[in-house]
Amino acid sequence: MADPIPFQEDPPGDHAGERRADETFIVDVDGFEGPLDLLLAMSRTQKVDLRRISVLALAEQYLGFVERARRLRIELAADYLVMAAWLAFLKSRLLLPPDPADAGPSGEELAAHLAFQLERLSAMRDAAARLMARDQLGRDVFARGVPEDVTLVRRIEWGASLLDLMQAYARIRTRDEFRPYALDRVSVYTMEEALERLRGLIGFAGQWVDLMSWLPDGWTGDPERRRSATAATFAASLELAREGRIELRQGELFAPISVRARPQ
Amino acid sequence: MTAPADDDREQSLFEAPPMAEQERMVEAILFATAEPVTIAELLGRMPHGSEPLEALNLLRRRYEGRGVRVVRVGAAWAIRTAPDLGFLMRKETVEQRKLSRAAIETLAIIAYHQPVTRAEIEEIRGVAVSRGTVDQLLELDWIRFGRRRMTPGRPVTYVVTERFLDHFGLESTRDLPGLKELRAAGLLDNRSYPGSLGAGEGGEPPPEEEDQPGMFDQDQEVGR
Amino acid sequence: MTAPADDDREQSLFEAPPMAEQERMVEAILFATAEPVTIAELLGRMPHGSEPLEALNLLRRRYEGRGVRVVRVGAAWAIRTAPDLGFLMRKETVEQRKLSRAAIETLAIIAYHQPVTRAEIEEIRGVAVSRGTVDQLLELDWIRFGRRRMTPGRPVTYVVTERFLDHFGLESTRDLPGLKELRAAGLLDNRSYPGSLGAGEGGEPPPEEEDQPGMFDQDQEVGR
Numbered sequence: 001m002a003d004p005i006p007f008q009e010d011p012p013g014d015h016a017g018e019r020r021a022d023e024t025f026i027v028d029v030d031g032f033e034g035p036l037d038l039l040l041a042m043s044r045t046q047k048v049d050l051r052r053i054s055v056l057a058l059a060e061q062y063l064g065f066v067e068r069a070r071r072l073r074i075e076l077a078a079d080y081l082v083m084a085a086w087l088a089f090l091k092s093r094l095l096l097p098p099d100p101a102d103a104g105p106s107g108e109e110l111a112a113h114l115a116f117q118l119e120r121l122s123a124m125r126d127a128a129a130r131l132m133a134r135d136q137l138g139r140d141v142f143a144r145g146v147p148e149d150v151t152l153v154r155r156i157e158w159g160a161s162l163l164d165l166m167q168a169y170a171r172i173r174t175r176d177e178f179r180p181y182a183l184d185r186v187s188v189y190t191m192e193e194a195l196e197r198l199r200g201l202i203g204f205a206g207q208w209v210d211l212m213s214w215l216p217d218g219w220t221g222d223p224e225r226r227r228s229a230t231a232a233t234f235a236a237s238l239e240l241a242r243e244g245r246i247e248l249r250q251g252e253l254f255a256p257i258s259v260r261a262r263p264q
Numbered sequence: 265m266t267a268p269a270d271d272d273r274e275q276s277l278f279e280a281p282p283m284a285e286q287e288r289m290v291e292a293i294l295f296a297t298a299e300p301v302t303i304a305e306l307l308g309r310m311p312h313g314s315e316p317l318e319a320l321n322l323l324r325r326r327y328e329g330r331g332v333r334v335v336r337v338g339a340a341w342a343i344r345t346a347p348d349l350g351f352l353m354r355k356e357t358v359e360q361r362k363l364s365r366a367a368i369e370t371l372a373i374i375a376y377h378q379p380v381t382r383a384e385i386e387e388i389r390g391v392a393v394s395r396g397t398v399d400q401l402l403e404l405d406w407i408r409f410g411r412r413r414m415t416p417g418r419p420v421t422y423v424v425t426e427r428f429l430d431h432f433g434l435e436s437t438r439d440l441p442g443l444k445e446l447r448a449a450g451l452l453d454n455r456s457y458p459g460s461l462g463a464g465e466g467g468e469p470p471p472e473e474e475d476q477p478g479m480f481d482q483d484q485e486v487g488r
Numbered sequence: 489m490t491a492p493a494d495d496d497r498e499q500s501l502f503e504a505p506p507m508a509e510q511e512r513m514v515e516a517i518l519f520a521t522a523e524p525v526t527i528a529e530l531l532g533r534m535p536h537g538s539e540p541l542e543a544l545n546l547l548r549r550r551y552e553g554r555g556v557r558v559v560r561v562g563a564a565w566a567i568r569t570a571p572d573l574g575f576l577m578r579k580e581t582v583e584q585r586k587l588s589r590a591a592i593e594t595l596a597i598i599a600y601h602q603p604v605t606r607a608e609i610e611e612i613r614g615v616a617v618s619r620g621t622v623d624q625l626l627e628l629d630w631i632r633f634g635r636r637r638m639t640p641g642r643p644v645t646y647v648v649t650e651r652f653l654d655h656f657g658l659e660s661t662r663d664l665p666g667l668k669e670l671r672a673a674g675l676l677d678n679r680s681y682p683g684s685l686g687a688g689e690g691g692e693p694p695p696e697e698e699d700q701p702g703m704f705d706q707d708q709e710v711g712r
Contacts, residue, residue: 033590036614105682113682120612123675128596130665137655138582140574142296144567148345148353148520158404160363160371162432168365169372170446172389191416239416289576291555292569295519296580309576331515349516352533 035083038062040118050119055111056094059087090114189219189229194236202246208258211237211248280313283322290319300340366397371406375428375437379410379421398422406431504537507546514543524564524654560659562650571657585628591621595630599652599664600676603634603645608678622646630655 032038042061043053066084069076093107135141193216201214211233219229237259240246249258280286289310293301306316320341324334327343335344345353363371370393373385385393401407406428410421424437434440504510513534517525530540544565548558556567569577587595594617597609609617625631634647648661658664670676 033613034615109682113679116679117612117614119673120675121614123670123673124593124597124600124612127600127664127666127670128592131596131599131656132587132592134656134658134665135571135574136584137568137657138580139584140571141657142292142569142574142577142580143522144519145296145298145580146342147522156359156361158363158367158400159360160368160431162434164363164368165372165375165432166441166446168368169376172369172373173446195416288553288555288570289573292573293555293576295556295567296569296577298580309579329512331512331517332519343519345516345520346512349513352513352517353520 034077035062035080036117036121038065038080039083039114040121043118050115050122053115053118055114056091058114059091059094062087063091187222187224187228189216189225189232191232191235191239194229194232195239198233198236198240198246202240202259202261205246205259205261208249208260211257211259214259280315281311283315283319286310286314286316286319287322287326289314290316290323294323294334294341294343300337300342302340305340363400364397366394367400370397371401371424371428374401374407374422375424375440378423378437379413380423381413381419381421383419385422504539505535507539507543510534510538510540510543511546511550513538514540514547518547518558518565518567521566524561524566524650526564530565559657561654562660564650566654568657585624587624588621590615590618591624594621595625595648595652598625598631598646599648599661600667600670601678602647602661603637605637605643605645607643609646 032041039058039062042065043050043058045061046053046057048054063084066076066080090107090110094111095107098106137143197216198214212230214233215226215229219225234257237246237248237257241248245262246259247262249260250256281289290306293306293309303316303320306320307314310316310319320334327334331346331349332343333346335342369389370385373388374380377384377388382393382398398407401422404427405425407422408425410423412418412420428434429436505513514530517530517533527540527544530544531538534540544558551558551567554570555573556569559566559568590613593613594609597612598604601608601612606617606622622631628651629649630652631646632649634645636642636644652658653660661667667676
């Protein structure tokens with residue numbers, strides 16, 4: 001790394017600022033962010049618009065700087081030397097007449113691009129400075145000091161429209177081919193019917209009677225009807241037993257069930 | 265505080281900002297400060313000669329009826345949301361879900377036949393009604409328990425609620441269209457209701473739904 | 489079903505609140521949060537049918553010249569103290585991490601050239617971008633990854649964030665200072681090295697910044 005050795009050299013002008021800038025990059029390479037940064041600082045000494053900068057003069061200035069550094073045995077980073085080599089190449093391109101056999105870019109094109117790079121870097125630095133000079137949040141401008149917490153509430157909304165409802169109903173009702181609401185009870189003997197019947201019969205059942213003898217007429221033949229009537233009558237007898245109106249008796253598993261009115 | 269005895273130079277040097285400016289200052293301080301601010305603190309932060317109490321009162325009046333208010337918190341002052349707008353501070357995420365077919369059918373039966381027992385619903389639907397379906401409708405407050413039926417077992421009945429009427433825009437269940445109107449409206453002629461594939465084609469009862477945990481899974485129910 | 493009654497109810501249910509009321513709501517919501525709030529979020533929190541953008545514009549005008557202002561930040565909105573009153577908030581001032589010159593320049597290059605790849609940043613600065621620099625900007629949530637560039641290697645790009653806009657008081661990246669002039673001068677063009685296949689051939693790849701801490705001591709370079 002280069003030591004910040006004071007290096008006396010004839011100042012290029014008598015302008016103090018210029019001299020200082022010149023000395024700065026001679027003495028203190030550490031202060032620069034690489035060759036492009038150094039070139040930009042050097043170009044400033046030309047005191048012209050970066051677009052009209054003399055790249056040739058700049059190249060000579062840079063090569064002079066590298067030469068002086070070398071004489072002083074200041075170790076330069078590789079990229080500074082790479083830039084020096086490139087600028088030497090550029091210088092020869094700018095000074096020599098163009099070689100018609102060479103298809104590469106002309107010296108002017110290369111110089112223009114370097115000038116563009118320098119101008120762009122300079123512009124970005126200005127932009128960065130302007131950005132940082134803006135009012136900044138937490139420094140010049142402030143947000144709410146006491147944000148109020150927003151409570152998060154998750155809610156599920158179950159949706160159904162009247163149309164959904166009516167269609168659902170229509171769907172159920174049309175399963176039975178539009179029959180009016182009456183269930184098919186041809187082969188169904190309900191517990192209510194059995195209860196009704198049993199309530200009328202128990203008055204006559206002082207003795208044990210087989211429950212199956214109480215099945216209504218017309219419900220004993222067809223197996224389906226018999227099954228329904230048996231179930232309903234049995235359920236009804238349980239209900240009456242619960243009410244304390246009758247007593248039930250069964251000798252063994254699957255034996256006939258007998259019933260009689262409960263003695264008052 | 266500058267005493268009246270102070271000389272002119274000192275006066276102008278410490279001249280307090282105009283009251284409108286002081287009001288702006290109080291506004292900014294109350295806004296950005298994490299805790300309620302006392303008058304003493306305002307006095308300490310504002311330029312010499314300011315009168316924070318007066319500025320505060322102006323600000324307080326300015327915010328009257330606005331979305332936020334200047335309120336007193338103990339001995340200090342703060343800006344707070346107007347109480348009537350507290351509901352805005354709840355971020356509600358609403359998830360829209362369609363009722364399952366089982367639920368909507370059960371609901372329809374209750375609406376058309378109320379008061380109706382569960383056994384009757386099952387009889388009409390031709391399929392068992394799951395406890396979850398009824399619970400959901402109860403939870404939605406679309407159905408409630410009616411009187412017990414005076415039959416053996418004294419089964420409970422279900423009826424629809426005011427909220428049900430409200431949701432479906434009905435004055436009463438008598439306003440529900442009957443079969444005739446449904447047919448007139450084309451609701452019965454259309455055999456391919458969404459989700460009624462089985463029923464529409466041949467009256468095949470839908471599969472047993474009891475004890476199916478996936479029942480409320482809409483995607484399964486609806487697409488059936 | 490009685491149609492007129494139904495209509496009335498629906499009307500009142502979904503009618504948006506008066507604009508003055510909407511303005512209050514926007515005011516309350518913006519006051520309640522430190523982060524900018526998007527129009528979409530306002531829409532989600534305000535009653536159905538509200539027009540937050542119109543309410544915002546009214547509110548913004550109302551706060552002109554006051555101690556706090558309604559500002560736009562990208563696609564969102566926030567209330568911030570007026571910049572001229574920053575001196576009152578010394579207590580609230582957040583100690584900001586000092587950014588290195590490298591970080592500041594990198595940030596500016598990303599803002600003005602976005603989306604931009606690391607190679608392009610290095611090409612503009614003429615020096616390698618250290619990992620720490622990018623990390624620092626990512627950590628501050630001032631930059632984020634943009635889309636990958638559809639060029640060989642599919643390099644990632646960087647773009648600035650909404651928080652960046654918020655921090656520097658920008659409505660959008662279009663409002664970056666001097667953007668128009670820079671563009672007019674062609675300084676934001678991606679002009680490649682003449683006669684080369686790609687950009688950045690002019691210099692050898694610059695050395696890795698990290699390897700040479702003495703070269704540009706970031707902590708010393710601080711400021712502007």
